[in-house]
Amino acid sequence: MTTIKRLDSLDPNFNSSLSSILEFDSSEDKSIEETVNLILKDIKNDGDKALLNYTKKFDRLDINSPDKLEIPKEEWVKALNNVPKKQREALEISVSRIREYHEKQRASTWSYEDSDNNILGQKITPIDKVGLYVPGGKASYPSSVLMNAIPAKIAGVPELIMVSPTPDGHVNSMVLAAAALGNVDRIFAIGGAQAIGALAYGTETVTQVDKIVGPGNAYVAYAKRKVFGTVGIDMIAGPSEILIICDGNTPAEWIAMDLFSQAEHDELAQSIMLCPDLDFINEVEYQINKLLYKMPRFDILKKSLSNRGALIKVRDLYEACDIANMIAPEHLEISTENANELVQFIRHAGAIFIGRFSSESLGDYCAGPNHVLPTSRTARFSSPLGVYDFQKRSSLINISEKGSINLGKTASILATGEGLQAHASSAQYRIDGNIS
Amino acid sequence: MTTIKRLDSLDPNFNSSLSSILEFDSSEDKSIEETVNLILKDIKNDGDKALLNYTKKFDRLDINSPDKLEIPKEEWVKALNNVPKKQREALEISVSRIREYHEKQRASTWSYEDSDNNILGQKITPIDKVGLYVPGGKASYPSSVLMNAIPAKIAGVPELIMVSPTPDGHVNSMVLAAAALGNVDRIFAIGGAQAIGALAYGTETVTQVDKIVGPGNAYVAYAKRKVFGTVGIDMIAGPSEILIICDGNTPAEWIAMDLFSQAEHDELAQSIMLCPDLDFINEVEYQINKLLYKMPRFDILKKSLSNRGALIKVRDLYEACDIANMIAPEHLEISTENANELVQFIRHAGAIFIGRFSSESLGDYCAGPNHVLPTSRTARFSSPLGVYDFQKRSSLINISEKGSINLGKTASILATGEGLQAHASSAQYRIDGNIS
Structure with a gap:
């Protein structure tokens, strides 16, 4: 049976296999x-x-x-x-x-x-x-x-x-x-x-x-x-995703359940694990198959895991970080020894869960950070929802009389170069004028 | 002749007159x-x-x-x-x-x-x-x-x-x-x-x-x-705009040229002045008519000023700030005595130019702040282009063993309430489990 796909980064077709798992039809009806x-x-x-x-x-x-x-x-x-x-x-x-x-x-x-x-x-x-x-x-x-x-x-x-x-x-x-x-x-x-x-x-x-x-x-x-x-x-949210980097030393049922915790959201949700340890990958697959049938949201889990899930064998944890940056996942768990050291290699992720005790579900409810996160690789250019999404900025520009003379010269030259004569004159007036 | 429209905030039709000046056809062809x-x-x-x-x-x-x-x-x-x-x-x-x-x-x-x-x-x-x-x-x-x-x-x-x-x-x-x-x-x-x-x-x-x-x-x-x-x-930019609040004591030709410096961009650009002093408004209109014919971009200026420009008589400078907040202009000049005191009343503007010497043209080229600013009233919810547009954030969540027990309880209760059993179990595993 194939509850979840298996990939290997050494496979010559790995990149295209991974791409096809990441893709989903986002076209609007x-x-x-x-x-x-x-x-x-x-x-x-x-x-x-x-x-x-x-x-x-x-x-x-x-x-x-x-x-x-x-x-x-x-x-x-x-x-x-x-x-x-x-x-x-x-x-x-x-x-x-x-x-x-x-x-x-x-x-x-x-x-x-x-x-x-x-x-x-x-x-x-x-x-x-x-x-x-x-x-x-x-x-x-x-x-x-x-x-x-x-x-x-x-x-x-x-x-x-x-x-x-x-x-x-x-x-x-x-x-x-x-x-x-x-x-x-x-x-x-x-x-x-x-x-x-x-x-x-x-x-x-x-x-x-x-x-x-x-x-x-x-x-x-x-x-x-x-x-x-x-x-x-705010953002236009796509299906939810989790990517887990594991060194093979976290209890396999924890990882299986963490994969489930994303996959249970809906049939398009995506759960992927990257691990260098083949025995551990086998163990996680075993736990998935064992635990799956006890889950109340079995139907959704089965579909999302088999359509969009993957257990991926990687060469090492550094390669795992590279793949994570390519995927730019919404949720990234680094379930390894010294997980903090790997964080420095992560450039794109909505939220990074560091260490074996940091399950994504804690972040969803009560760790503190926001659970509204960029999906579908948009962590390459966007951020979790935050206070900054409800504040805005206005530039403040208060030019002194002396400043208007010095800056006016520069502005006047550049505005003339751009063919914008009113800009130049407006600056020039402050240089020539004297209202005091 | 009517190079530029005149409005009065006391006019019973003022709101609709102002709205019609602010409007432009942004529909996509x-x-x-x-x-x-x-x-x-x-x-x-x-x-x-x-x-x-x-x-x-x-x-x-x-x-x-x-x-x-x-x-x-x-x-x-x-x-x-x-x-x-x-x-x-x-x-x-x-x-x-x-x-x-x-x-x-x-x-x-x-x-x-x-x-x-x-x-x-x-x-x-x-x-x-x-x-x-x-x-x-x-x-x-x-x-x-x-x-x-x-x-x-x-x-x-x-x-x-x-x-x-x-x-x-x-x-x-x-x-x-x-x-x-x-x-x-x-x-x-x-x-x-x-x-x-x-x-x-x-x-x-x-x-x-x-x-x-x-x-x-x-x-x-x-x-x-x-x-x-x-x-x-980034943003989808609309036509450029300037709104000037003036107490009537800045040289009228400065204000006229500041209005030009926006109006010369293109025929849809918008230049509006708010002022409580009728004599000064007349003087600005006189300067506009006098200076206009000397400008190299006369044709553009004439069209943008007559179609989308306005000189507006207001009751006082506080009303001017209220109108400014409604317009949420890209550029706002506060050309008054003690201009800094009025800044506190401004909630929505891309850039605020404070005091008589702070002409918008200085901000366009060399004051320091960005000249890419929110247009078409989007300063109500967006900001000047900035370094923050090229940086992004990832949440960091590193939960201790003790933390996973305490937070796990909370997450488990809330996840169960939401019917997400895998979320609850994933948290529960950390409470029950012991990997040390």
């Missing part, structure tokens, strides 16, 4: 594009009226008054109070650790003065209004609410508007509880492209925001891509 | 989309062959060997050596000031240890390969090369690949000189959507990059939007 374009147009033109129509159509909610789309704060507080004690404590530990980590990401305004008494700097401000999309149904995770809301609030975002569909009126009370803990400001029971449209363009009831974050299905993803520019967006 | 989609597909499938074909078609360059698309470094060094002394000095002052400012933006890796000896942090790495698009023809500016190349190199980008079309073989030697000063690594004489495709997908000759930055025409902008995800991109 034409029919999704057309549907979303129509929904966005309707929301832009008809506001609440269109929003109610689409919510009736897709979520089967027959609401006649748009203000009923909002879930009042009393309901979230009630949801939070009803969370069982053990879970409530776990949520609060998680909140406090996520907060501690993200507070270190907060940027501050800075400036300096040069020898002509010009003051130059950068002012940091929060985004005014942020929309947070939270999927409904099976992919609705309270931990995701916390991972998005906490950095936004640390950045100082005054208005954080959450949207989440409630198909057939089904509300996820843990998600509401997490929203209350995360200090979300308002929640609307809307979803899909219509919710993205409402946030991007505003309706009579839903506040227009400046940026939209949070994961969603293909309709939501395309709608976000489409409204980008009108508002800011 | 269907025919541009189709052309670009075809070009990208061809480049992806046929690499150099398609690249040569399109370069022949659009730039009329009949090159038979793809390696001739590269402009060898000797040519840039020659171009730099041929720059007249005065301009060379101006370029070097500019380089040194841009460098001084941007070095303060460089982020560093950090970490901290918690009470369970878990180490958490964030590792900073540069992007490996960056593509820099530089337009050909009239919008080809050496200053833009510096503003993009310098932060990339300060971030530590090892491979910075510049592309710039050379229609009919015309090479802009100042652009080559700036590339030499900015430590660009390679230059290819290619442009348009075909250059974006070559950078995003790689060809036999052109290196595949991880991120593409730099301005371009509508074809380039759409191509960048299209390849976003495969590679990172």
Whole structure:
């Protein structure tokens, strides 16, 4: 049986075999594009009226008054109070650790003065209004609410508007509880492209925001891509991935379960191990086959492991680091002796889990760092979600009279060279003029 | 005559009048989309062959060997050596000031240890390969090369690949000189959507990059939007804008020329002044009409000022700040007494020029901060180009044995709540297991 593929870096076809495992069809469906374009147009033109129509159509909610789309704060507080004690404590530990980590990401305004008494700097401000999309149904995770809301609030975002569909009126009370803990400001029971449209363009009831974050299905993803520019967006997330570099001395069932913890997300999720020890690879495969049948999400696991998983024999741990950089994984576990020494060779990864005790699941919930991470090799150019995604910068340029003379000469020469005479004259006026 | 519109914030229709001035048609042309989609597909499938074909078609360059698309470094060094002394000095002052400012933006890796000896942090790495698009023809500016190349190199980008079309073989030697000063690594004489495709997908000759930055025409902008995800991109720039808040005590011809310095860029550029002093507004209008006819770029100025410019009478300077926040301008000049005090009221602007001597043109060339700034109200959620655009972050999570027990409990409870059993088991294994 082949629950999971086996590759060897010495195989002459290794690169193409690996590429074919990494690939997935990310092309956007034409029919999704057309549907979303129509929904966005309707929301832009008809506001609440269109929003109610689409919510009736897709979520089967027959609401006649748009203000009923909002879930009042009393309901979230009630949801939070009803969370069982053990879970409530776990949520609060998680909140406090996520907060501690993200507070270190907060940027501050800075400036300096040069020898002509010009003051130059950068002012940091929060985004005014942020929309947070939270999927409904099976992919609705309270931990995701916390991972998005906490950095936004640390950045100082005054208005954080959450949207989440409630198909057939089904509300996820843990998600509401997490929203209350995360200090979300308002929640609307809307979803899909219509919710993205409402946030991007505003309706009579839903506040227009400046940026939209949070994961969603293909309709939501395309709608976000489409409204980008009108508002800011976070990343467009692909399937989740884990890459484990192991020296062969971690218990094989730990590694098997770590591979599962990614593969159980969905059928496109990707779990790969790199190891120089063939005996250990065999042992991990054995554990996979043994443990698989006990897992509640067996069907998903089976599909994602067999379609997109791999156990890869490498020459050594340095080659493993090279392959990791090529893959640029969302999650990288370095499950080796002296794992810290290998970190220096890693250039591209969303999150690096260092050492045998650092299982990815700890990072997903409560280690502190964000679990919203770049997928599909985008760690080559992007970063985990953070406070920096909710702050922005303005350059500060305060030129002294003396500075305007010195800099004016330089600017005037360069502007003239570029054929921009008004730029040159504007600089020249300050050199010639005297208003004191 | 109406060279520039006049508005008054007390006018009952003020908001809609202002909105109509701010609006511009940003919709993408269907025919541009189709052309670009075809070009990208061809480049992806046929690499150099398609690249040569399109370069022949659009730039009329009949090159038979793809390696001739590269402009060898000797040519840039020659171009730099041929720059007249005065301009060379101006370029070097500019380089040194841009460098001084941007070095303060460089982020560093950090970490901290918690009470369970878990180490958490964030590792900073540069992007490996960056593509820099530089337009050909009239919008080809050496200053833009510096503003993009310098932060990339300060971030530590090892491979910075510049592309710039050379229609009919015309090479802009100042652009080559700036590339030499900015430590660009390679230059290819290619442009348009075909250059974006070559950078995003790689060809036999052109290196595949991880991120593409730099301005371009509508074809380039759409191509960048299209390849976003495969590679990172900077922003999609709209028309340039200046907003000036003036108390009425700056020489009117300075303000007029500052408005020109934006309006001369292109016909869609936007120049707006906010002022509480009606006499001064009249004086600025008089200076505009007087100075306009002397300007070499008269035709462009006339169109942009009359279509998109405005002199706006406001109640006071505080109202001016409120309007500025609504407009979220690319460039904001605060040309008032005690301008620094007004800065605290500004939440959204790409760059803030503080005081009467701080003309925008100084910032465009040599003050130090970047001149690549968010346009079209995107300063509500985005920032000037900076070193941070060429660095990325990886979370560091190093959990101790003790930490894995404590965090494991929390993670296990939350994962079970979310129905993710493999996540819970993966955490639980570390609690139960003992490998020492």
